[in-house]
Amino acid sequence: GAGVSQTPSNKVTEKGKYVELRCDPISGHTALYWYRQSLGQGPEFLIYFQGTGAADDSGLPNDRFFAVRPEGSVSTLKIQRTERGDSAVYLCASSLSGGAREDTQYFGPGTRLTVL
Amino acid sequence: DQQVKQNSPSLSVQEGRISILNCDYTNSMFDYFLWYKKYPAEGPTFLISISSIKDKNEDGRFTVFLNKSAKHLSLHIVPSQPGDSAVYFCAAKGAWGMLTFGGGTRLMVKP
Numbered sequence: 001g002a003g004v005s006q007t008p009s010n011k012v013t014e015k016g017k018y019v020e021l022r023c024d025p026i027s028g029h030t031a032l033y034w035y036r037q038s039l040g041q042g043p044e045f046l047i048y049f050q051g052t053g054a055a056d057d058s059g060l061p062n063d064r065f066f067a068v069r070p071e072g073s074v075s076t077l078k079i080q081r082t083e084r085g086d087s088a089v090y091l092c093a094s095s096l097s098g099g100a101r102e103d104t105q106y107f108g109p110g111t112r113l114t115v116l
Numbered sequence: 117d118q119q120v121k122q123n124s125p126s127l128s129v130q131e132g133r134i135s136i137l138n139c140d141y142t143n144s145m146f147d148y149f150l151w152y153k154k155y156p157a158e159g160p161t162f163l164i165s166i167s168s169i170k171d172k173n174e175d176g177r178f179t180v181f182l183n184k185s186a187k188h189l190s191l192h193i194v195p196s197q198p199g200d201s202a203v204y205f206c207a208a209k210g211a212w213g214m215l216t217f218g219g220g221t222r223l224m225v226k227p
Binding site: 004031033035040041042043044045048050055056059091093095098099100101102103104105106107108109110 | 125
């Protein structure tokens with residue numbers, strides 16, 4: 001079946017602009033995670049959705065970042081007033097239920113965001 | 117404060133030999149660990165995991181060892197193949213399934 005997909009694969013924007021990054025999880029997966037990977041580092045947790053609700057948004061760096069998942073499937077990560085430090089690969093992952101330790105997270109290919 | 121660390125940014129191994137990738141963690145509350153493999157322009161893919169109630173888990177050519185007292189885990193790949201060349205991330209699973217990743221180790225397997 002289809003895996004996690006993310007669009008766009010690449011996004012170049014100018015400082016101060018607004019961007020939206022989209023994630024399509026695996027069908028039937030209720031848990032969805034966003035991570036950010038800066039150059040030379042491992043992915044860092046941003047936010048976790050269980051169904052439609054954000055169960056944990058403690059990883060969002062500041063209030064310029066916001067994410068939604070209105071129907072419990074597709075999720076959109078929104079970044080306002082982008083800054084050069086926001087440049088990174090944004091990864092989305094989904095899993096069947098989220099809570100069980102053995103529940104595997106499947107990652108999308110990521111969106112590479114470049115802020116000029 | 118990095119809770120999961122991979123101190124070797126890169127590792128080069130000859131085809132057929134053993135690859136050993138290391139990972140250290142500081143949070144004693146972590147009780148489930150995973151290794152992910154990442155190729156360029158792709159997302160990380162799950163490789164193998166281990167619960168803290170075990171000290172070893174094996175899956176084909178891949179074995180993960182956990183030393184809880186040392187807060188250390190390692191991934192062994194035997195025999196290494198050129199297709200194993202990738203970046204390997206160690207991760208610990210926390211609340212809600214959230215993953216805390218190390219910085220990664222780039223493995224290069226030379227033919």
